[in-house]
Amino acid sequence: AQKITQTQPGMFVQEKEAVTLDCTYDTSDPSYGLFWYKQPSSGEMIFLIYQGSYDQQNATEGRYSLNFQKARKSANLVISASQLGDSAMYFCAMREAGSGGGNKLTFGTGTQLKVEL
């Protein structure tokens, strides 16, 4: 079974609009962390936002917020006021406390976001 599922291979959004990128996860570990990364066409992986499984509030970082619904096992990324520079691949990832090996990350398949004028 997939541990991280991103069901949107591609998304389009108009500049200045908000967009939600979906992510669902599967784990039986009570302690875990969820991350979102952005990968522009140049290839580097840019950390955006983190949500811990015990966090009571949704994480926010500037224009990024994470809609964390623990019971539904979803951790959707919301980007507000989209900018052309937001066009990139976005990956959701999970780190399980019991994953061993230095707490490795499991990545989803990614969502390609295109911001249009």
Place this chain on the structure above:
Amino acid sequence: GAVVSQHPSWVICKSGTSVKIECRSLDFQATTMFWYRQFPKQSLMLMATSNEGSKATYEQGVEKDKFLINHASLTLSTLTVTSAHPEDSSFYICSARVPGAEQPQHFGDGTRLSIL
């Protein structure tokens, strides 16, 4: 923030050559680093976990003798692709994590490897 440097950015070489890729944590010590491989338009696939002062832990299906990992210091891990062939052409990217439960993995800029 934490910075991870990866070198080289691009490598083009002949089949049969061995290629070494370096991953350095510039402003923090990393007892653990990670090596990923990424094919075009696909996700990152973890190849191995590099442990300072001990042997790397390889993921299932990754050839240990093909992808040699050395983590000799707290700031440097190297990946050597031995006797590289065209099917080894890919994007390789490393990461390291600042200790702490909430800390993300910080990634290098990646290495595009092309074997002719």
